[in-house]
Amino acid sequence: MDRNPTRRQTIAGIGSAVAVDTAASASASASAQPTDAVVDADRDGEDDYPLCLYKPDDDGEWQPALPINVHARADGSKPAFEAVEDGFTGLGNLEWTPALPDATAKAWDPEAAELVPPDASYRRLRLGDEWDHVHVWRVDDDRAAIHAHLDVLDLTASHFHRGDHYGEAAADVVAHLTSEGWSERTPYDIDYGVEDARLERWGETGDAKLEY
Numbered sequence: 001m002d003r004n005p006t007r008r009q010t011i012a013g014i015g016s017a018v019a020v021d022t023a024a025s026a027s028a029s030a031s032a033q034p035t036d037a038v039v040d041a042d043r044d045g046e047d048d049y050p051l052c053l054y055k056p057d058d059d060g061e062w063q064p065a066l067p068i069n070v071h072a073r074a075d076g077s078k079p080a081f082e083a084v085e086d087g088f089t090g091l092g093n094l095e096w097t098p099a100l101p102d103a104t105a106k107a108w109d110p111e112a113a114e115l116v117p118p119d120a121s122y123r124r125l126r127l128g129d130e131w132d133h134v135h136v137w138r139v140d141d142d143r144a145a146i147h148a149h150l151d152v153l154d155l156t157a158s159h160f161h162r163g164d165h166y167g168e169a170a171a172d173v174v175a176h177l178t179s180e181g182w183s184e185r186t187p188y189d190i191d192y193g194v195e196d197a198r199l200e201r202w203g204e205t206g207d208a209k210l211e212y
Contacts, residue, residue, distance in 0.1 A: 001050070001109045001116065002081075002138045037062045038108050038115070041193025045110025049145040050137060051192045054106050054115055062115055067192055067205045068107060068137075069170045070146035072182070074212040081119060081138035083212045084146065087180035088122045088134070096122045096134075107137050107145065123151070124172070130165065132172050148173045148206070170206025177210055185209040 042051050042064075049071045052064035074080035088096040100123055106115035118135035125131060130150040137145045148169035174184050188209040192199065 001107075001111065002140050037064070039064050039193040041191070042108040043110065045108075049139060049143060050107040050109070051190065052107070052194065053135065053147045054108065055104055062106065064192075064194055064198070066105075066147055066149060067166055067190070067202055067207075068145050068147045069166050069190065069205045070148055070173055070208045070210060071188075071190070072144040072146060072177075072210040072212065074142055074144075076142065078212065079138075079141045080144040080212065081136065083182070084136055084144045084177070085120055087177045087182070088120070095126070096124050098122050105135055105147070107135075107147075118147075132169055134169075134173060146173060166202060167204030167206030170208050174206075174208045174210065182210045182212050185211055 037054065039052055041047060050068050053066040053068055054062040055065040057063050072080050072084055074083050078086075087093065088098075098121060105121075106117050108114075109116045116137070119138045120136045122134045122136075123131050124133075130152055133149055133151045135147045139145055148166065150165040150169045152165065174182075178184055186209075188207050190205070190207040192205075
């Protein structure tokens with residue numbers, strides 16, 4: 001994947017300065033990146049997009065945890081990542097913020113043969129539970145990969161919430177970005193390369209393809 005600095009990485013956000021003990025300890029314990037935890041489809045790099053979001057387990061080993069459920073492709077008039085980023089920033093999108101600290105999450109980069117953090121992350125603030133939470137990776141100039149979930153209150157989780165309702169979150173992202181100039185290609189299905197039991201736990205993933 002293209003690892004050129006993004007606007008979010010170049011301009012330090014408020015959230016990047018916030019230190020959370022649990023996040024720091026998770027990052028420290030999860031510094032190793034065992035390739036045996038990466039699903040074959042991601043490791044082989046034969047797909048156009050990374051397929052899974054990886055998180056460290058209690059032993060600090062990275063495991064496929066969530067689906068990367070929205071694929072975005074641009075036609076060359078603007079880089080795909082930039083077009084996605086524009087859809088979540090600016091005065092017209094103040095409900096979306098990159099300022100809150102992000103949970104530990106990575107995707108597999110087959111070119112670098114390592115797990116890499118997202119190039120941008122956003123939450124949509126609203127009263128109550130179930131905030132939209134989005135991670136975006138720049139794949140190359142033409143492609144961006146998006147994971148979407150809802151933050152569900154869970155007092156047993158390390159950050160007191162867990163990611164869930166991927167289908168609903170993906171639908172929210174599609175609805176938002178289509179209002180920002182993207183179009184959806186349907187039908188669209190993603191083969192995540194994970195075992196059936198994990199797919200069953202995920203439930204509806206809301207697989208979507210966006211074109212700009």
